[in-house]
Amino acid sequence: MMFESAQGMKIVVRTNGPYIVSGGVPLARGEIVVNDAGESVAWREIERVPTGETYALCRCGKSGNKPLCDGSHFADGFDGTETAERAPYTEQASCTNGPGLKLLDARQLCAEARFCDRAGGLWNLINRCDEPGVSDLADEEAALCPSGRYVTCDAVTGEPHEPALEPSIWLIEDPSLGVSGALWVRGGIPIVSEDGTPYEVRNRVTLCRCGESKNKPFCDGSHIAAVFDGR
Ligand code: FES
Structure with a gap:
């Protein structure tokens, strides 16, 4: 179920360091909208975040300049070992x-x-x-x-029902739980492992930015228990 790649854009996972984003990927902050019953029902874009053509996003959760990396992973001894499965x-x-x-x-x-x-x-x-x-x-x-x-x-053709998403990265906020969430990589932006292996290109992917996931580089929801504040 390979998705068409967003042209010219790329995210590279650095060893025990940040995500290097290149190709002018738009960056935005967005939040989960809930209904009166507290159920997640929609997304709302809060703001666009200005960036350069290339930028480094914090992966350890400790930067003093979030969402950008400020080198805190060195002092903190961040272990960013990628443990996620690589099968399609x-x-x-x-x-x-x-x-x-x-x-x-x-x-x-x-x-x-x-x-x-x-x-x-x-x-x-x-x-x-x-x-x-x-x-x-x-x-x-x-x-x-x-x-x-x-x-x-x-069910008959196997055609996936994927939403149309602008190639971009969203910094997820989850206000009903009072936490920040993952980096939402949207629209088929290629992600490359620290060892140079490309992950399968997909329309929707969430990368960990709190540093706590047990399924790095992907988010596994650990930001909730960590009460991660990504702002
Ligand atoms: S952002 Fe780190 S586990 Fe979700």
Whole structure:
């Protein structure tokens, strides 16, 4: 399920250091919007963050100049070892077939943004896609997932239902929990490991910026327990 690469843009993971972003990738701050029940329902862009053509984003969570790196990873002895699986998403994901729609789920990529909880949960919705409006809601919940943990596909053709996203990086804020979240890499920006190996190009990826993930370079939701403040 390779996604078309955003032309000229790249993110390189530095050994025990920052993410080097090149190619003029737009940077923005955005937040998870919740409904009255506290369920995640939408994204809201808060502001654009000015950057140069190339910039270094903090990966250890300790910079005094967030979101940019200020070299704090040296003093802190940051261990940024990449431990994430490198198999393609479709090999990592489980598959659930519902009526007309199938759901792929790679649990280990979860960034705990909680868009899959609404209306009884995406896992239940997928089995009820023959009921009015349910298929659209399942597609919506999956598409709002920033990490790309979830992908819904046409059950017959296998065509993935990916949202159109401007190639950009969002600094996630999660105000209902009072924490900052991952770097949301949107729109197929290639990510290259510290050893030079490219990760699979995907439309939605979340990179850890708190330094606490056990699935580096990807976010695993550890920023919540860490009460990470990325501002
Ligand atoms: S930002 Fe989510 S685990 Fe670090």
